[in-house]
Amino acid sequence: MNKLILTLSAIACLGTASAQSKLDQDRTAIKALAGFYKVTFDYAETFSPDTAYKFHDRYHSWGNEWAVIAEESPKKIVIQHLLAISDSMVIKHWREDWVYEEPTMLAYDKDNTWKKVKLAPNNVKGRWVQKVYQVDDSPRYESIGTWTHVDGRHQWQSVSDSPLPRREYTKRNDYNVLRRGNNIYLTQTGWMFEQDNKKIARNEGTDKLISEEKGHEEFTKIDAKAFAYAQTWWNEQKAYWADVRVVWDDVFRTNSTIKLANKLEGKSLYDKLFTLGDQSVKENWASAKNKSEARKIIDKYLNGGVSTAAVK
Structure with a gap:
């Protein structure tokens, strides 16, 4: 009950627009991503332009994940994720940096290669870049979007190219770019990372769509004792x-x-x-x-x- 009250309190604070600037609301929403969670991972392929394509099996997994704020300044929030495997084993998991009005981004090309791109000023104003890193803090993907706070819903959306996800990295060679459609929103018990992804074979500057998939990573707050x-x-x-x-x-x-x-x-x-x-x-x-x-x-x-x- 306490964890639910705390989550609802954070969401209630977000709803008080008169007491918070838009930037403050954004920061509160991002900081609400931190906490102690049970995470469920569910993915399913939904479409392919190739009628002979054989859809791969659905993917389901779960784990206990702690998202801790590692750094914080007015326009940057760093959240480190750690998987608690057991009472004596932990894996330093992915990291997300949220940077406000960032003028440049690393855009993923293919074959473990990222290129720095400069953003137009009108595409930066009021928006946040989410920088996602691998377990060793090397790059994974970066994307830009606007946090919105409307009718009690607090969400952020973006589109970004990335390497293959870890769940398929060693199992697939028919595509080499995952175009992520990212939708992050707060819930009554934590937050949801909803994805509409496209699996793309990129070669010599041309992209071929292999398949599309739907993904849900649901973060539900649990007791810190784990x-x-x-x-x-x-x-x-x-x-x-x-x-x-x-x-x-x-x-x-x-x-x-x-x-x-x-x-x-x-x-x-x-x-x-x-x-x-x-x-x-x-x-x-x-x-x-x-x-x-x-x-x-x-x-x-x-x-x-x-x-x-x-x-x-």
């Missing part, structure tokens, strides 16, 4: 990952194109950065060493490389 280990783990690791974010920010700032290798010497980038994080915590590294060591690893996965100068 997340005791996740909170302990994050408290130990969060300083290291804050340093990794600084390194990535410098990479994004100094590169117009980001292209990442999938694996080097049989290891993924996340393997290397997670191992580094454990070592940093064990040996109590200073921030400067975290950044220096993380930068060395990230540079190796960047095709073409970037300057390995120390990040200030």
